[in-house]
Amino acid sequence: MLYYIHGYQSSPTGEKAILLKEELQVIPITYQESPPQDLVISKCLSRISETIAHDQQVILIGSSLGGFLAASSALTHPTVKQLILLNPAIIPPEQDLTTIKDMPLRILQDMRDPRLFQEKIPAAITILRGTLDDVVPDEWILRFAQAQDATIQLYTDDHRFSKNLHRLPDIISELI
Numbered sequence: 001m002l003y004y005i006h007g008y009q010s011s012p013t014g015e016k017a018i019l020l021k022e023e024l025q026v027i028p029i030t031y032q033e034s035p036p037q038d039l040v041i042s043k044c045l046s047r048i049s050e051t052i053a054h055d056q057q058v059i060l061i062g063s064s065l066g067g068f069l070a071a072s073s074a075l076t077h078p079t080v081k082q083l084i085l086l087n088p089a090i091i092p093p094e095q096d097l098t099t100i101k102d103m104p105l106r107i108l109q110d111m112r113d114p115r116l117f118q119e120k121i122p123a124a125i126t127i128l129r130g131t132l133d134d135v136v137p138d139e140w141i142l143r144f145a146q147a148q149d150a151t152i153q154l155y156t157d158d159h160r161f162s163k164n165l166h167r168l169p170d171i172i173s174e175l176i
Contacts, residue, residue, distance in 0.1 A: 001055045002026040002176070005048065005073075007064030008036050008089075008103060016063060016165065023169035026061060027051075031069065041069075041110035048073045057081055059176055064089045064136065064159065067127075068111055071144075074121045083125045083150075084175055086168075087136050087159050090116055090144045117147040125150035126175050130157035130164075 004017050004026045011017070012028035020026040029051050031044040048069060052058050059082040062070030067088020074080040091097070093114040100108055125148050129141055136159065145152050153171075157163045164171070 002059045004028045005062040005066030005069050007066050071116055074123045080123045083123050085127045087130055087133050089136050092143045127152045129154050133159040135159040
């Protein structure tokens with residue numbers, strides 16, 4: 001089953017989620033009911049876990065914060081067979097969190113998970129990277145990809161994949 005995990009400023013009813021649902025029958029996961037700034041990472045991971053618990057062949061598509069949540073979920077769910085991560089916001093352990101803007105420090109602290117750089121996720125991982133992304137630094141993507149032996153596909157696009165948004169279903173369908 002295909003699931004989509006949206007980013008920090010998005011929702012399961014955002015444009016990307018609706019497009020993927022219509023084109024690929026992806027199930028968008030509702031991992032929070034509160035405003036983004038009130039999000040609690042452990043609660044988000046619990047809701048994702050509950051959603052995918054009874055599926056034996058899980059493919060998670062995660063965008064930005066959703067990429068972090070997808071990767072974290074895959075660490076503890078061996079039924080996750082594949083990750084497709086769109087500009088994943090996976091923070092290296094030594095990153096100075098005070099340099100990151102537009103997100104509460106409390107959430108950033110909860111997103112720092114050294115296991116994502118130390119333990120092998122038992123799933124195939126493909127990262128779709130927008131080369132014009134000004135939110136997630138290239139270094140974060142490269143560090144995570146190296147740690148996980150992930151494949152990176154580069155696109156001349158921004159953090160949201162604005163230019164390639166309507167191509168995403170085709171790009172993703174070639175990966176699954």
